[in-house]
Amino acid sequence: MSEIQITVENIGAFDTQKTFTIKKGINLIKAPNAVGKTSLVKALELAILPDDELYDKGHYMHLFASDPLARAIIDIKIKDKIWSRKFRRSNGGLLSVGNPFYADGAKASIVCFAIPENKLINLMLSGESIKSYIEEFSDSRYYTLAIEFLRDERERSLQRLQYYRDRLFLLDELKERYKKEKEKLAELEKELKSLPLIDRKTLLQQKKITTEYEEKYRKISELRRTLGNLKGQLEEIDAEIKDLEDRIKSQHTLIKEIEKQHPIIDAEIEDIDKQLNSMERQLKGLIRDQGYIEDQLKIAREVVVKRQQYKDKICFACGRPLDPQFLARRIDHLTSRYTELGVEIKDLQGKIETLKASRHALEEKKQRLMSYKDILREYKSKLQEQERKKEQVEQKIAKLAKEKEKFEAEIKKLERHIDKQIKELLDRRTTLEVDVETQKSRIKTLQARIEELIEETKPAEKLEKRVLFLEAALDYLEKRSKEILTAIIKRFDERVNEIFNLLGFKEFQKIEIDDIDFRVHVYRTRGGQTIKWPLEALSTSERITLAVAFLIAGKQEYLPDFPFFVLDELVTSYDPTRFERLINYIAKVTDYVIVTALAPEEQKEMVIEYVRI
Amino acid sequence: MARLLRDFEERIIKEIKESRLVRGELSITVREKLQKIIDEFSERWKQE
Numbered sequence: 081m082s083e084i085q086i087t088v089e090n091i092g093a094f095d096t097q098k099t100f101t102i103k104k105g106i107n108l109i110k111a112p113n114a115v116g117k118t119s120l121v122k123a124l125e126l127a128i129l130p131d132d133e134l135y136d137k138g139h140y141m142h143l144f145a146s147d148p149l150a151r152a153i154i155d156i157k158i159k160d161k162i163w164s165r166k167f168r169r170s171n172g173g174l175l176s177v178g179n180p181f182y183a184d185g186a187k188a189s190i191v192c193f194a195i196p197e198n199k200l201i202n203l204m205l206s207g208e209s210i211k212s213y214i215e216e217f218s219d220s221r222y223y224t225l226a227i228e229f230l231r232d233e234r235e236r237s238l239q240r241l242q243y244y245r246d247r248l249f250l251l252d253e254l255k256e257r258y259k260k261e262k263e264k265l266a267e268l269e270k271e272l273k274s275l276p277l278i279d280r281k282t283l284l285q286q287k288k289i290t291t292e293y294e295e296k297y298r299k300i301s302e303l304r305r306t307l308g309n310l311k312g313q314l315e316e317i318d319a320e321i322k323d324l325e326d327r328i329k330s331q332h333t334l335i336k337e338i339e340k341q342h343p344i345i346d347a348e349i350e351d352i353d354k355q356l357n358s359m360e361r362q363l364k365g366l367i368r369d370q371g372y373i374e375d376q377l378k379i380a381r382e383v384v385v386k387r388q389q390y391k392d393k394i395c396f397a398c399g400r401p402l403d404p405q406f407l408a409r410r411i412d413h414l415t416s417r418y419t420e421l422g423v424e425i426k427d428l429q430g431k432i433e434t435l436k437a438s439r440h441a442l443e444e445k446k447q448r449l450m451s452y453k454d455i456l457r458e459y460k461s462k463l464q465e466q467e468r469k470k471e472q473v474e475q476k477i478a479k480l481a482k483e484k485e486k487f488e489a490e491i492k493k494l495e496r497h498i499d500k501q502i503k504e505l506l507d508r509r510t511t512l513e514v515d516v517e518t519q520k521s522r523i524k525t526l527q528a529r530i531e532e533l534i535e536e537t538k539p540a541e542k543l544e545k546r547v548l549f550l551e552a553a554l555d556y557l558e559k560r561s562k563e564i565l566t567a568i569i570k571r572f573d574e575r576v577n578e579i580f581n582l583l584g585f586k587e588f589q590k591i592e593i594d595d596i597d598f599r600v601h602v603y604r605t606r607g608g609q610t611i612k613w614p615l616e617a618l619s620t621s622e623r624i625t626l627a628v629a630f631l632i633a634g635k636q637e638y639l640p641d642f643p644f645f646v647l648d649e650l651v652t653s654y655d656p657t658r659f660e661r662l663i664n665y666i667a668k669v670t671d672y673v674i675v676t677a678l679a680p681e682e683q684k685e686m687v688i689e690y691v692r693i
Numbered sequence: 694m695a696r697l698l699r700d701f702e703e704r705i706i707k708e709i710k711e712s713r714l715v716r717g718e719l720s721i722t723v724r725e726k727l728q729k730i731i732d733e734f735s736e737r738w739k740q741e
Binding site: 549557 | 718
């Protein structure tokens, strides 16, 4: 791979088809303004960007004709193989046909294009944390999203689990009662068995009990047993009703608690959404203003470059005579306005984040409220069912009680003739028989409730394991995320220090990324002492050199096979000697280095000078 | 256990990586897919 041909059509300054040859080594693209240096660099960036980035990155739109049917083409020819991609405008973004030239194009566009729009260069110029940069081309941001998702899931699972825990507690109670009731039944049956049997013949002979008495006695015993059974059922229904009423009460308390804090939760969320929308609009405005200041700054810096390189006396932008002091003041003013806007943007972003967190918390409460209301509905419907059952049982009891009363009156008349001892024995037997029946019915109802609860709480075990797994997974992913970030920081630190040493840049003892706030700082020796310096204390040139060193380190570590590295003149113009060394270093580790340089207006055409290392 | 967590990490990160984010957040479809992965791994976790 020694020569690459890049053909562009309908992109930026190229309204007709143009082909450029890029050779191995340093390609110095020289041209005056508005001839196509930036268009060529952007075309190369467009060639590698994935489709979703193309659609999202509105700032490429100006490179394309406003006619939605107009097609733009980028062809890259390497040896005999041609790679091609076509673009056209669509609503709000760009659509493309053909795959990106490089599979990891999103990362390559961030790491290998040292142009004024580069994210890292801008973060380091304003002395901000470079975490978002590190996250963008490492997997760390996916870990952040995964951890947030797992936390939400754990919270939701815990809420559901709380309901099941209550039911499981009740199940334990019922099982305990079941055991006791069974013991009681065994005692009653034992006593019944121990009663002496009464011989019918003796009874008839001795106590002159008629057949009528015997029949009535049998009937009344049956009635008493049925009544005992029904009363047992009623007791269990009452216990269930009481339990449900307690649960309904506690559910109401939980709901009231949230409703007291947030009477109209939806309105609160809506209000936050309104605030968020307004802040986001405000943020867009600030970013637009910052972009405008950045453009002004770019022009001012370009004027300085022109003045230094071509000794221009008149400003190419406004036509006024060039005053170096005025220019320095203007650059200072624009830089400080740019920084001010940066602070305002950061402040607003912080407020937006806080609001988003409040919104998230409210959404969680809303979810909780809804789940409480669902549980309440369930309890209420169960209560209604039990009350219906109770009514039916009570009706049956009332009917049977009347019948029993009638028989009892009749039996009382007949009992006058029965021996007192025999009567007591008979009464005890009947009472015991009724108690046994009541106990059996109670146990049967209890058993049904236990089975129902076992069925209902079946998902609890699964949920419990899910929570345990989520906790272990969260712990593991948090550790892994930290490890990944620490490893990236370590690799960057080593690589950047190595690059600085190899280039012979001696001004810093050490360069380091803080592993807590992710800001870059350097160590310098002053008066025999090594002092830690923040990025803000360095000159613009030093900050840009550092940023480019970080970009090179990123390329070497993560994209060693990407064949290009682009450096814009506005980045290199601050310290030409230092950047010449940097470019030579990049050429040793990259096949094709593309450097743009401003040429005098008289040149008119774009020229590529090739420098082989 | 450690291997299971590593497998889980690989699956979940791959799924997020390959999905399209909506305003930097996970879409409902992706969330549903992730929930299924969690269910699958919780089951395996239980067995181990």
